[in-house]
Amino acid sequence: MSSAPAHVLIVGGGGTGGALAHDLALRGLAVTLVERGEITSGTTGRHHGLLHSGARYAVRDPASAVECIQENRILRRICPGSFEENDGLFVALTEEDMEYLEPFLEACAACGIPTQPLTPAEALALEPNLNPDLKAAVRVPDATMDAMRMPLRFFATAKANGARILPYVEVVDLLVRDRVVSGARVRDHVTGREGEIRADVVVNAAGPWSGKIARMAGVDLPIRPSPGVLVAVRGRLCNMVLSRLHRPGDGDLIVPQRGLSVLGTSSWTVHDPDDLGVPEDHVRTMCEEGARLVPAVARAERRAAWSAARPLVGSRGEAETGRELSRTFKTFDHRESDGVEGFVTITGGKGTTLRAMAEACADVVCAKLGIDAECRTRETVLLPHTAYYTDGR
Amino acid sequence: MRIETDQRSSAGAEGPTRTRRFRVFRYKRGDRGPRYETFDVPVEARTTVLDAMRWIQLHVDPSLAIRHSCSHASCGTCGVRVDGREVLMCVTPVEDLGREITVEPVANLPVLTDLVVDMRAFYARYPDEHPLVRESELLPGAKTPEGIATYVRYEDCIECGLCLSACPIAATDDRYVGPAALAAAERIVEERRGADLAALLAWADEPDGVWRCHAIFECTRACPSDVRPAERIMTLRGMLARGHAPMEEAR
Numbered sequence A: 001m002s003s004a005p006a007h008v009l010i011v012g013g014g015g016t017g018g019a020l021a022h023d024l025a026l027r028g029l030a031v032t033l034v035e036r037g038e039i040t041s042g043t044t045g046r047h048h049g050l051l052h053s054g055a056r057y058a059v060r061d062p063a064s065a066v067e068c069i070q071e072n073r074i075l076r077r078i079c080p081g082s083f084e085e086n087d088g089l090f091v092a093l094t095e096e097d098m099e100y101l102e103p104f105l106e107a108c109a110a111c112g113i114p115t116q117p118l119t120p121a122e123a124l125a126l127e128p129n130l131n132p133d134l135k136a137a138v139r140v141p142d143a144t145m146d147a148m149r150m151p152l153r154f155f156a157t158a159k160a161n162g163a164r165i166l167p168y169v170e171v172v173d174l175l176v177r178d179r180v181v182s183g184a185r186v187r188d189h190v191t192g193r194e195g196e197i198r199a200d201v202v203v204n205a206a207g208p209w210s211g212k213i214a215r216m217a218g219v220d221l222p223i224r225p226s227p228g229v230l231v232a233v234r235g236r237l238c239n240m241v242l243s244r245l246h247r248p249g250d251g252d253l254i255v256p257q258r259g260l261s262v263l264g265t266s267s268w269t270v271h272d273p274d275d276l277g278v279p280e281d282h283v284r285t286m287c288e289e290g291a292r293l294v295p296a297v298a299r300a301e302r303r304a305a306w307s308a309a310r311p312l313v314g315s316r317g318e319a320e321t322g323r324e325l326s327r328t329f330k331t332f333d334h335r336e337s338d339g340v341e342g343f344v345t346i347t348g349g350k351g352t353t354l355r356a357m358a359e360a361c362a363d364v365v366c367a368k369l370g371i372d373a374e375c376r377t378r379e380t381v382l383l384p385h386t387a388y389y390t391d392g393r
Numbered sequence B: 001m002r003i004e005t006d007q008r009s010s011a012g013a014e015g016p017t018r019t020r021r022f023r024v025f026r027y028k029r030g031d032r033g034p035r036y037e038t039f040d041v042p043v044e045a046r047t048t049v050l051d052a053m054r055w056i057q058l059h060v061d062p063s064l065a066i067r068h069s070c071s072h073a074s075c076g077t078c079g080v081r082v083d084g085r086e087v088l089m090c091v092t093p094v095e096d097l098g099r100e101i102t103v104e105p106v107a108n109l110p111v112l113t114d115l116v117v118d119m120r121a122f123y124a125r126y127p128d129e130h131p132l133v134r135e136s137e138l139l140p141g142a143k144t145p146e147g148i149a150t151y152v153r154y155e156d157c158i159e160c161g162l163c164l165s166a167c168p169i170a171a172t173d174d175r176y177v178g179p180a181a182l183a184a185a186e187r188i189v190e191e192r193r194g195a196d197l198a199a200l201l202a203w204a205d206e207p208d209g210v211w212r213c214h215a216i217f218e219c220t221r222a223c224p225s226d227v228r229p230a231e232r233i234m235t236l237r238g239m240l241a242r243g244h245a246p247m248e249e250a251r
Helices: A015-026 A062-078 A095-111 A120-126 A149-160 A207-215 A280-293 A295-299 A334-338 A351-369 B049-059 B162-166 B168-172 B179-190 B197-204 B218-222 B229-242 B246-250
Strands: A007-011 A030-035 A088-092 A116-118 A136-140 A143-145 A164-167 A169-177 A180-188 A193-198 A201-204 A223-234 A241-244 A253-257 A260-264 A302-313 A329-333 A343-348 B018-026 B035-043 B079-082 B085-088 B100-104 B111-113 B133-135 B152-154
Touching (some): A007 A015, A007 A180, A015 A030, A015 A351, A030 A149, A062 A143, A062 A351, A088 A095, A120 A136, A149 A164, A180 A201, A201 A351, A207 A223, A207 A343, A241 A280, A253 B152, A260 A280, A302 A343, A329 A351, A334 A343, B035 B049, B079 B162, B085 B162, B162 B168, B162 B179, B162 B218, B179 B218, B197 B229, B218 B229
Parallel strands (some): A007 A030, A030 A164, A088 A241, A201 A343, B018 B100
Antiparallel strands (some): A088 A136, A116 A136, A180 A193, A223 A302, A241 A253, A253 A260, A329 A343, B018 B035, B079 B085, B079 B100, B133 B152
């Protein structure tokens, strides 16, 4: 037996892969991460930039809500200076919204999410652009994150701790023999050459593309790529993150960010996460629904409209819109689920829970390798995002 | 609520599909030199240059390497030169361009591959760690909730490198730290956040600092995020010329 540390190959350079590289590097493993494009170019960077308090999920998906509030607190601690710490308001506009108020407050309390109910006058003093007909508002600890630079701190720190981060390196196939995965065949888009990367465990962290990677090992993964449309308009129309106080639906979120306001989002399901399109009817819905929360949205200039695909865990053919699927995450050890050794998938979840996803997955990886090492990511303050480009300077 | 939608619509919105020709800068490490490759890409009313490059990756050549992340001019990764002009691909509609469109990496940074530049050479120019968030001056009529004395928001600069690419001085002298780094320094002078002002001004005063600028203002023209680097360089010069830092007195 060799004394070299076990080598883990992570496929996918989104927030999950970055956080996993960081976690495993801290636990003393040798880590290589490959990403076919730029880091965070898949779902992570296209995220609306909401650091969830969990309030959005408290009523219908309490497991996700609890994960969110715990991770919200941890991320503020380990990523200081990476958030617009602006909090969020859930805003009731209709009588139907008001019926949601009590269950919402109770569910938030049950999940440990602090709330502060506000009168319409109090809410309007904080957010003068709100629809003046609002009936109530609730303050929660949401915040705005930079959807690229916050995750980049995990990559920067992983790199400083010895992880090899290889963007522009695409997995073209997994190395599989007798139902054992031992690495990947990759194409390096910097050199144009192909090669092999051997590993003791391969972790599939490819988000909505994880079904495609799993098929390379003959595994059928219950992942539904579920895109949503987002629209950025010019002007910071609110300071806090604004959400509609009702069951999560289309266009019920406004995330202020720099001098922009991001309107989101919709939800449908696709088979190919590369071919999403930006349906103009969804864009219209984002603008119309956003204007119900903040009327000035109707007059704001559109800066961009785009789609991003969530990797939701479910079974094929089950969900139609993606809203029914839990936003929690799942680690699959494919030895147990499919009889394939050396292969693990981490998927589902969301930007806010990237660290927890990594911890859960790293626990599985270490158990597989017989490594007894504790997770240290809850306390480790991350390097600034710039360290990713300065080789730890 | 559920929106009925046609999932097959490709890169954009409604309207007839037309084709545009893209001349794209190509280079892989080990090549004798760069070359330009031509692609005909179907476009719609709202197709952006980023949509077009991703269409090429998906349908013609997966080896085309590009940088992109947020898709809404907030991350700064997708800066390139389109027909010689510095732009972010994600907010540049093809509709506004000609029939044949040339796409090249930003200038004044080393090319890693295709449209991807090595951003280490960009960040190496900065004085030190620069803060990501600043005091928010936006939406001034709004009260802040209890527990939040002053809102913070992200700095305007998205570190895209377009100002450096557009700078004619940086084109002739790669030691010049350039507009992005100097603008970041000026922001720290403006809002210190604990920084050592004297050291920062001394850094800006170096031979490769503010005095290398020829006040051509191409950086301000190129900036997609309204940072106005040239004006900030002029502010630093004014302070250095007067030999003191007014913000320090104001605080």
